[in-house]
Amino acid sequence: METTITESRETLTAGTSMDETQGLTYPRIECKNINVSYGDKQAIFDISLPIPDRSVTALIGPSGCGKSTFLRCLNRMNDTIESCKVTGEIIMDGENINDPDIDPVLLRSRVGMVFQKPNPFPKSIFDNIAYGPRIHGLAETREDLDEMVEKSLRRAGLWEEVKDRLSSPGNSLSGGQQQRLCIARAIAVRPEVILMDEPCSALDPVATARIEELIDELRKRYCIVIVTHSMQQAARVSQRTAFFHLGELVEMGETDQIFTNPRERRTEDYITGRFG
Amino acid sequence: MTDAAPAPFRNEKALKRLKKRRAADTRFRFYGMSAIAFALAALSLLIVSILSQAISAATYHVVRYDVVLDPAVIAPAGKDKPADVARNIDGFYNLLRSNLLQTFPDVQGNRLETRELGDLLTRLAVLPVAKSVAANPTQIGQEMTIKVPLNDDLDLYLKGAVSPEARLKLGTVEQGTETAPGRVTLSGPNAFKGLQSLISAQRAEVGDAVDARSILVTSGPATGRVVSMSANSLEMDLLTGSAADYQGARPLARVIALPEAQRNVSDDQIAWTLALKDMGRISRVPHFSLLTHTDSTYPELAGALAAIVGSLLTMLVTAFIAIPVGIFASVYLEEFAPRNRLTEIIEVNINNLAAVPSIVFGLLGAAVFLGFFGLPRSAPLVGGLVLALLTLPTIIIASRAALKSVPPSIRAAALGVGASKMQSVFHHVLPVAGPGIFTGAILGMARALGETAPLLLIGMVAFVADVPGGPTDESTALPVLVYSWATHAERAWEPMTAAVIVILLMFLITMNGIVVFLRRRFERRW
Ligand SMILES: Nc1ncnc2c1ncn2[C@@H]1O[C@H](COP(=O)(O)OP(=O)(O)OP(=O)(O)O)[C@@H](O)[C@H]1O
Numbered sequence: 136m137e138t139t140i141t142e143s144r145e146t147l148t149a150g151t152s153m154d155e156t157q158g159l160t161y162p163r164i165e166c167k168n169i170n171v172s173y174g175d176k177q178a179i180f181d182i183s184l185p186i187p188d189r190s191v192t193a194l195i196g197p198s199g200c201g202k203s204t205f206l207r208c209l210n211r212m213n214d215t216i217e218s219c220k221v222t223g224e225i226i227m228d229g230e231n232i233n234d235p236d237i238d239p240v241l242l243r244s245r246v247g248m249v250f251q252k253p254n255p256f257p258k259s260i261f262d263n264i265a266y267g268p269r270i271h272g273l274a275e276t277r278e279d280l281d282e283m284v285e286k287s288l289r290r291a292g293l294w295e296e297v298k299d300r301l302s303s304p305g306n307s308l309s310g311g312q313q314q315r316l317c318i319a320r321a322i323a324v325r326p327e328v329i330l331m332d333e334p335c336s337a338l339d340p341v342a343t344a345r346i347e348e349l350i351d352e353l354r355k356r357y358c359i360v361i362v363t364h365s366m367q368q369a370a371r372v373s374q375r376t377a378f379f380h381l382g383e384l385v386e387m388g389e390t391d392q393i394f395t396n397p398r399e400r401r402t403e404d405y406i407t408g409r410f411g
Numbered sequence: 412m413t414d415a416a417p418a419p420f421r422n423e424k425a426l427k428r429l430k431k432r433r434a435a436d437t438r439f440r441f442y443g444m445s446a447i448a449f450a451l452a453a454l455s456l457l458i459v460s461i462l463s464q465a466i467s468a469a470t471y472h473v474v475r476y477d478v479v480l481d482p483a484v485i486a487p488a489g490k491d492k493p494a495d496v497a498r499n500i501d502g503f504y505n506l507l508r509s510n511l512l513q514t515f516p517d518v519q520g521n522r523l524e525t526r527e528l529g530d531l532l533t534r535l536a537v538l539p540v541a542k543s544v545a546a547n548p549t550q551i552g553q554e555m556t557i558k559v560p561l562n563d564d565l566d567l568y569l570k571g572a573v574s575p576e577a578r579l580k581l582g583t584v585e586q587g588t589e590t591a592p593g594r595v596t597l598s599g600p601n602a603f604k605g606l607q608s609l610i611s612a613q614r615a616e617v618g619d620a621v622d623a624r625s626i627l628v629t630s631g632p633a634t635g636r637v638v639s640m641s642a643n644s645l646e647m648d649l650l651t652g653s654a655a656d657y658q659g660a661r662p663l664a665r666v667i668a669l670p671e672a673q674r675n676v677s678d679d680q681i682a683w684t685l686a687l688k689d690m691g692r693i694s695r696v697p698h699f700s701l702l703t704h705t706d707s708t709y710p711e712l713a714g715a716l717a718a719i720v721g722s723l724l725t726m727l728v729t730a731f732i733a734i735p736v737g738i739f740a741s742v743y744l745e746e747f748a749p750r751n752r753l754t755e756i757i758e759v760n761i762n763n764l765a766a767v768p769s770i771v772f773g774l775l776g777a778a779v780f781l782g783f784f785g786l787p788r789s790a791p792l793v794g795g796l797v798l799a800l801l802t803l804p805t806i807i808i809a810s811r812a813a814l815k816s817v818p819p820s821i822r823a824a825a826l827g828v829g830a831s832k833m834q835s836v837f838h839h840v841l842p843v844a845g846p847g848i849f850t851g852a853i854l855g856m857a858r859a860l861g862e863t864a865p866l867l868l869i870g871m872v873a874f875v876a877d878v879p880g881g882p883t884d885e886s887t888a889l890p891v892l893v894y895s896w897a898t899h900a901e902r903a904w905e906p907m908t909a910a911v912i913v914i915l916l917m918f919l920i921t922m923n924g925i926v927v928f929l930r931r932r933f934e935r936r937w
């Protein structure tokens with residue numbers, strides 16, 4: 136465990152330097168004054184948060200503080216919850232994706248999501264990955280599709296384990312493999328942003344380490360937002376961290392700064408484990 | 412780690428609790444098993460009783476007639492076109508009847524006996540023969556072997572269902588002499604001693620009622636009814652055959668428990684039937700006509716074909732309406748409809764509809780489909796519509812349950828990769844819910860298949876002599892046929908009814924088999 140952390144720290148430093156050259160401040164997504172309520176109950180209060188491209192943003196905070204709710208705003212998954220109302224602007228590539236005119240289906244093909252619990256389709260491993268490309272018409276030929284599936288699985292670090300059993304059901308994989316399958320499924324549609332809601336909450340340290348490596352690798356091309364309950368994980372994989380508490384954004388900043396030198400008292404209490 | 416004593420797992424209180432819990436477990440298991448045993452016992456009782464009744468309808472007796480198709484009888488001048496021949500039931504009936512009269516010339520001149528002999532043959536039974544001859548007129552004038560079902564009561568007699576009967580092989584008859592016309596005396600040393608003791612045993616049991624019992628003594632084609640006997644000689648009325656048939660033989664005696672006056676079959680008829688059997692003209696064959704004939708007033712001619720086809724047509728109409736409508740309604744309600752007052756009311760009402768007695772749907776069908784829309788009475792179309800209304804709530808409820816059981820995470824997963832709502836429902840939710848939906852649909856159909864009451868009300872109980880050719884033809888259905896056959900008085904209908912029930916059960920078992928197959932084949936894990 137110790138060694139993993141040290142290693143990750145190293146990659147993290149390397150990553151940071153790269154981000155600096157690319158300009159960490161350029162926000163891919165700019166959230167302005169987001170308010171979310173479920174019926175009468177407001178879950179998120181006036182959150183404004185820029186999310187930079189080609190880096191990992193971690194959302195941390197105690198349970199029930201609205202991390203998942205916020206994450207779901209970014210690909211309009213909250214639309215599927217009937218009682219949920221979202222107001223505010225979410226500017227992505229110059230457009231307000233929270234506008235009713237924006238097609239959420241198109242948006243979701245560009246903003247992929249990995250859910251807290253692995254949820255493969257009850258279909259074969261191949262079809263799990265191929266489904267997205269198929270409905271979006273990304274593959275012209277069967278060979279294209281095969282290649283896409285292989286590439287996605289390779290990048291999710293799952294190819295070696297499943298290449299001989301692509302036709303067996305996705306649910307026959309272990310929990311960690313399923314989660315990687317879901318990641319492969321998400322990247323197969325070539326999204327520009329990937330949202331991950333506690334992707335490692337059900338995984339053992341080895342699988343977690345794999346997925347963290349993967350995130351680190353994905354960050355070179357994608358804009359990633361990850362919700363996590365593990366401070367170490369946030370520290371290991373993210374470049375920026377946002378701390379939520381009771382539906383409010385308490386503090387955000389460079390991960391190093393948040394963990395070593397938080398500005399807010401609540402943040403410090405939380406990351407040092409004094410509450411939450 | 413510590414030197415504290417380990418917690419005493421085996422302390423007295425814990426043991427007591429454990430014992431109690433184990434006893435409760437055992438009790439519960441016992442209740443469960445006895446409930447299952449009871450259900451199984453009831454089910455097997457039902458099946459055994461129906462099967463044992465139906466089995467006797469699985470075969471029946473046919474009589475062979477070797478006749479010359481005399482054109483003068485079956486195709487007289489002026490009525491010799493194939494269409495006329497096909498309709499000439501009287502001609503064919505007379506042809507076969509005179510063959511019987513020739514076989515038993517003794518009845519000549521006795522009107523009662525002539526009529527009774529004619530009853531061995533049901534008049535309408537010659538219809539298929541007439542049709543086949545009409546279709547192939549070159550047979551007219553030729554010799555032909557015709558097989559026609561035996562009268563249903565005699566069929567039952569041969570199957571042993573008319574009356575209990577004691578049989579006994581007698582001793583060797585040395586001499587049979589005709590003492591007066593129709594009166595024969597058999598003699599042989601101690602030949603009839605066994606019969607005498609059988610009769611006295613019966614007398615001890617039932618008293619003088621035994622005197623009313625017919626004792627028939629049969630040897631080859633001859634049968635006589637005993638008038639009096641001693642150990643060495645026996646006097647009887649010869650019903651058929653001749654005294655010579657007994658000479659040197661060991662006749663078979665039958666003591667029929669039910670007196671002749673209380674039976675539908677007379678001693679004479681029994682004697683003729685036994686004689687025909689002795690001649691090898693009666694054979695027991697599988698009762699295929701149960702599946703190939705339509706309804707008839709004569710049980711030996713009746714079949715369930717019209718009802719089977721009627722049921723199939725009705726089910727087709729029901730399936731074509733109830734399954735798609737049910738699936739679309741449930742998909743809409745479960746996946747697309749907003750949750751509000753209106754959908755709540757709809758939901759409650761669907762559940763209420765499922766509990767409405769089926770006869771109410773029949774009334775509704777009669778009023779709406781027959782009265783208002785003026786659709787034809789007794790038609791599978793109307794029956795199917797009514798049954799569709801009846802099954803719709805069942806299908807909707809089952810389908811919604813199946814859709815509800817699809818984990819929401821699958822829907823989220825589909826939406827998450829950029830599938831539209833429609834795509835997520837049709838690509839992911841429906842395939843997963845499919846087996847459940849089909850189970851519901853087929854169980855609903857199975858319920859509809861067994862429904863009688865609504866069909867009675869829309870007139871599907873009519874006597875239908877023709878196989879319906881389409882959904883608007885007059886028709887009946889299997890459960891209705893069961894109902895109408897079960898209300899007939901004649902004994903012979905009982906096994907026939909049971910046989911139709913078996914056919915109905917076969918349909919149900921097939922449908923449930925499909926359900927099991929679908930479940931096995933498509934059941935998914937997640
Ligand atoms: N579908 C819903 N309907 C009503 N209220 C909801 C719904 N989902 C979330 N909430 C409420 O919104 C608040 C924020 O929930 P959210 O799921 O975003 O928390 P979270 O930070 O992701 O917590 P956790 O770390 O436990 O996953 C909670 O108070 C929760 O009760």
Ligand SMILES: [Mg+2]
Pocket residue numbers: 202203204251332
């Ligand atoms: Mg959450």
